[in-house]
Amino acid sequence: MNKLTTPQTLTEHDFSKGAAFAMDAYVPADQASVSVMDWGFNKSDVTYDVVHVWDGAFFRLDQHLSRFERSMAGLRMKIPYDRDEIREILTTCVRLSGLRRAYVAMLTTRGVPLPGMPRKPSLMTNRFYAYAIPWIDVISPEVQERGAHLIIAKTERIPPESVDPTIKNYHWGDMIGALFEVEDAGADNAVLLDRDGFVTEGPGFNVFMVRDGKVCSPDRGALEGITRQTVFDLCDALAIPFETRPITSDDLHAADEIFTSTTAGGIMPAARIDGTILSNDRPGPVSVRLKETYWQWHREGRDATKIDYG
């Protein structure tokens, strides 16, 4: 562990824009890179997770670590670091950066094949990376404040039969297509449907609607988000009924409120979906209550892992 926590060359580096752990060394985040030969790049054969740091503490760190371990197992990946070592590496990245509010990523790539090696993923040595960079809002605070304008994308979500969405992955070709639709429509973000017309998720976030006081989220085709689970926990705590079920675009258009959730932003209310205006064109009352309680939980230090910045 000493090798990981007290590297020798750290004083040479400027970590103020973020710190990374790459190829078993700590480097400034903007120097962390992946070989163009790594299958994690040239076959997107990689899984990752993102946990956030808010006011000097990780939020629900162990849930993210558990999911990351499940994702690696699902892709038959192994790394030489156990959970305590991963936690230590993430903490060191944050400590080196000095960031009090951070986006902290961990990822494992399939690795680089040796010359002449048969094309068998099981033969390869997987590579672990991590980095802490300044907090990112997937949807900007100004847009969150007025309520995001969403569209339902024509691009279909990659189906679970091809790529398992519960294993967090970088297969974003469909999401990028949707983001171009967003730009063309002058909107803020998009929701993607599956082949059968059911709502799945958006680029980096889960989707929720509120109808007659009940919170609903898709039961299929989406990442099992940690923030999504936090929304359910918030509903429990606030005695708001909730369920997961199939949701169509018609359901979204008829919703009283829509909001999205992600680690990089929290709970983000929407105000419009396609041409339809929701909640008088502003964040709805249930969405706002959930959002405020989400941040209150942060202030109360719930599910927090404090970081010792030394």
Added chain:
Amino acid sequence: MNKLTTPQTLTEHDFSKGAAFAMDAYVPADQASVSVMDWGFNKSDVTYDVVHVWDGAFFRLDQHLSRFERSMAGLRMKIPYDRDEIREILTTCVRLSGLRRAYVAMLTTRGVPLPGMPRKPSLMTNRFYAYAIPWIDVISPEVQERGAHLIIAKTERIPPESVDPTIKNYHWGDMIGALFEVEDAGADNAVLLDRDGFVTEGPGFNVFMVRDGKVCSPDRGALEGITRQTVFDLCDALAIPFETRPITSDDLHAADEIFTSTTAGGIMPAARIDGTILSNDRPGPVSVRLKETYWQWHREGRDATKIDYG
């Protein structure tokens, strides 16, 4: 152009394992890397092409460059190099490596977002990379000789409604799933079906069958391979009838012959598909004739762009 063709620091490097053009400089291929913040990595927002060099000459270089330009246009990407400059960069990579038989890749990533930039792909500055490394056989020469043992994967190909397969991309999650099925089955490689049960392609290659003397290849869900086009040109030259049409797994099981095609290997015959033995468990006569003529065309210097190694 001088900047690109006569870099100053080249003598410091050992290019014997391959040469790359990365971030506007020539480096040994194993040092070429992409930032973990580049959407080309963390959203697989990247397109690429691969051309091969055989005995000191590119094969069908301009067809690959044309497709690469179409792929970039399809993803709304722009780079500061025109076709002549790309050709020059690829040639320089090969010349630096000294390789007479090489796998030569060109790729464009979406790039790295600036801090605080909204998540709009159109705002980003795209990045171009290229590299030449020793020739790769997607299916080893020994396996090509005896005829590959293929399986039809249970993992479904990512559908065109989600990611356009005619834009060459690194979304290989479905292919990796299929490669694990291959390992579990003790086979050599896999063919993937679409949601409707029609044959698409395999990990890095197009698929063909021969039935009653006619060559058939899928009309959907697959890359429009340059080597696939060469197969059609070979059929024309050899007066072998061919067509593209929907092909089912039953069609493959009832085929007289099956072969695959790719830049990194050429025309590669199969001998088995699932439990079914084809052509007396060896490469079939039409497949072998096409393969031999393919390499004869190389020896004759057809469609060749000779490289001046200086």
